[in-house]
Amino acid sequence: MNIEPINPVAFNLGPIPVHWYGIIIGVGIGLALFLAIRESDKHGLHKDTFTDLLIWAIPISIISARIYYVIFKWDYYSQNPGDIIKIWEGGIAIHGALIGAVITAIVFTRKKGISFWKLADIAAPSIILGQAIGRWGNFINQEAHGGEVSRAFLESLHLPQFIIDQMYIQGVYYHPTFLYESIWNIIGFVILILLRKVNLRRGEIFLSYVIWYSIGRAFIESMRTDSLMLGDLKFAVVFSVSLVIIAIIIWVYRRMSGLANKRYYEK
Numbered sequence: 001m002n003i004e005p006i007n008p009v010a011f012n013l014g015p016i017p018v019h020w021y022g023i024i025i026g027v028g029i030g031l032a033l034f035l036a037i038r039e040s041d042k043h044g045l046h047k048d049t050f051t052d053l054l055i056w057a058i059p060i061s062i063i064s065a066r067i068y069y070v071i072f073k074w075d076y077y078s079q080n081p082g083d084i085i086k087i088w089e090g091g092i093a094i095h096g097a098l099i100g101a102v103i104t105a106i107v108f109t110r111k112k113g114i115s116f117w118k119l120a121d122i123a124a125p126s127i128i129l130g131q132a133i134g135r136w137g138n139f140i141n142q143e144a145h146g147g148e149v150s151r152a153f154l155e156s157l158h159l160p161q162f163i164i165d166q167m168y169i170q171g172v173y174y175h176p177t178f179l180y181e182s183i184w185n186i187i188g189f190v191i192l193i194l195l196r197k198v199n200l201r202r203g204e205i206f207l208s209y210v211i212w213y214s215i216g217r218a219f220i221e222s223m224r225t226d227s228l229m230l231g232d233l234k235f236a237v238v239f240s241v242s243l244v245i246i247a248i249i250i251w252v253y254r255r256m257s258g259l260a261n262k263r264y265y266e267k
Contacts, residue, residue: 003168008089008140019088021137028133029058032126039122045114050123053108061100062087068096072228072235089141093228094131095239101127117203117260124209125192131213132185138178139166146175146223177223184216201260203250210247214240 009017036050069091070077070084077084105123109116138144151173154164159176167174191212195205218240221227227234254260 003165005142005169006140006162006166017088020140021088024137024140025134028130029054031133032123032130035129036123036126039125043118043122045119045122049112049114049119053105053119056108057101057104060104061097062092064100064103065092065094065097068093068099069228093236094134095236115202117206120206121202121204124206125189125196128185128192128209128213129189132182132189135178135182135185139163139176142166142169143226144178144181144224145169145226146177146180147225148172149175174225175223177220180223181216181220184220185213188212188216199263201255202262203254203260207247207251211244214243214247218244 006020008019008021010020010023011018033050033054037047040049041047066084066087072093073091083089105119106116108114109119135144145167151164151168154167154173154176159179163176163179164173167176188209192205192209195208200208218237221234221236221240224234227236229235230238
């Protein structure tokens, strides 16, 4: 069977190839920013707040995501240091990006005199929607897939033909785990939008995001074949479970200590 994969290069600007991976990530960031700006305007934040934040958060998140990935693949990159910068070929870890983004946001909000939790609550639906879109970059690169399956199995999921064909990699069909996570994140986006209408306290929409995303990531990661490993354990599973526990502890602590004394909609 001869199935041609999607060309990862969308077009060329002279000698410079423009990859679908970068375009898709860019679309995700752009839409996430648009939604965050719309919501921030309702909560008394300056319209440039998220734009100013992203000027720092985007490069720092990309660098931290790549560093995170390279650390776990050091056996390869120590022998091929020139490949470290080739992020257009994939190989950035979302947990690394989130760590970089959160640290950047904490520093940014302290310098601006803004509540981190307020900013995080506004951003949470945008973040998870951006992640849902970004997973399609993995689809183009034929990465972040699960174990081997049959074509009949993929057809039983009623997937579009182009997804089935792209999951045919070197003579084998694979679980489209990128799609599972994308769908999980879209559902999470809807849930977080609905939670804005619930009487939650400041910080709890963001913590809901952490819990929802991490539960899905733990299950989906267990299906993947390209996981970053910590000994015999898939580190993303360990990290995701840890994040769920930490988020719940923070939620309870903030409630019991009175730190969560404002509602989400309060300015």
